[in-house]
Amino acid sequence: MSEAPKSPDDKSRIQSFGKMMDILASFTTVHRAQSLAQVAQAAGLPRATAHRILSALREIGFIQQDARSGLYGLGIRLFELGNLALANMDLMREAKPFMDRLSRLAGETVHLGVFDGYNVIVVEREDPQDRLSSRDLSGTESAPAYCTSVGKAVLAFQGPEVVARVTAGGMRHFTANTLASVEALNADLAATRERGYAIDDSEHQVWVRCVAAPIRNAGGQVFAAVSVTGSADRVTPERVQQLSGLVMQTADSISRQLGFVERA
Incomplete structure (x- = not known):
């Protein structure tokens, strides 16, 4: 008809x-x-x-x-309405059990962040049972992409024009460790692509270290990331190496649930 x-x-x-x-x-x-x-x-x-x-x-x-x-x-x-849409996204539904597992295994807080073209927005958070947070950050916390592990995990797989757009307004220094230039950021993003995960070495918050891996949609585009976050005395550089495998495995599992199939 x-x-x-x-x-x-x-x-x-x-x-x-x-x-x-x-x-x-x-x-x-x-x-x-x-x-x-x-x-x-x-x-x-x-x-x-x-x-x-x-x-x-x-x-x-x-x-x-x-x-x-x-x-x-x-x-x-x-x-x-945006929060309502986020609550019903496939990402939220598919990621939840994997985030629960990652938080239990790592014993640290796990964040799920979505890239909005400039910043990353935390849409879900899981805290370990012994350190439950009183704050509900779901859908309410955003941070610059250039100085967070979830942000850099996404930025590393975007085109140079996206990185240029993100840094066009300047790179505000949140801590003494915040990357000071676009050149330094690009070098960090190259390292992220090489190893498969990003590190926030107290760049956004003092004495906080995070490790994140990219999440891909069914088309293979990186649009989100999952991270483990903890105090720098617990998430030491040596422990980052241990946690990175768990984080990458979690990101890969979420990506596959969303329909991503890695091609040989």
């Missing part, structure tokens, strides 16, 4: 939805707050149209507006 032709009203609604998406897509981690003129220009819309759509999106909580500056930003409702 052939599909019925769309009515003028249907076409108008589709166009309106498209304009809404163009406006929402104009906000990024770089352009988090924008004026009406900036939104209109980024979305390719007349200012009057952009203003009308922004007002409608603000009413339903998808957009918020600063009372003092008048600048627009993404609203809390999108965050809530």
Whole structure:
């Protein structure tokens, strides 16, 4: 049976939805707050149209507006829907039992991070039974990709244009160990590709050491990573060598559950 032709009203609604998406897509981690003129220009819309759509999106909580500056930003409702989407992702469901096992074997905290194009977002966390955390970090904690093990595990398998985009805004120093230059980062990423896992040697948090391995989707693209995190006195450089095998095995198991098949 052939599909019925769309009515003028249907076409108008589709166009309106498209304009809404163009406006929402104009906000990024770089352009988090924008004026009406900036939104209109980024979305390719007349200012009057952009203003009308922004007002409608603000009413339903998808957009918020600063009372003092008048600048627009993404609203809390999108965050809530994003968390709901993350909770239903195949990754979350498939990774959970492997993360539980890794945390038990390592005796350390395990994180699952997803790359959003600039940062990594922690979407799941497992703590060992003897060190249960009171914090729920699922879907709420993000960190720069260039100074975390989960971030570097993903960045190592991206194109140079992605690394350039991530570092374009500068590389903030969180600790004395944070990599100081793009050249140093590229060397670290090359080492990560060679050995199959990334190390955060107290680069994001003082006295914290992490080891992470990349997770691939069914198409083979690296989009996430799993890590073991602990204090530097427990996760010593020698122990990193021991944990790396467990972490890589876990990442490989999760990737296979997601449909990845390694080709000879």
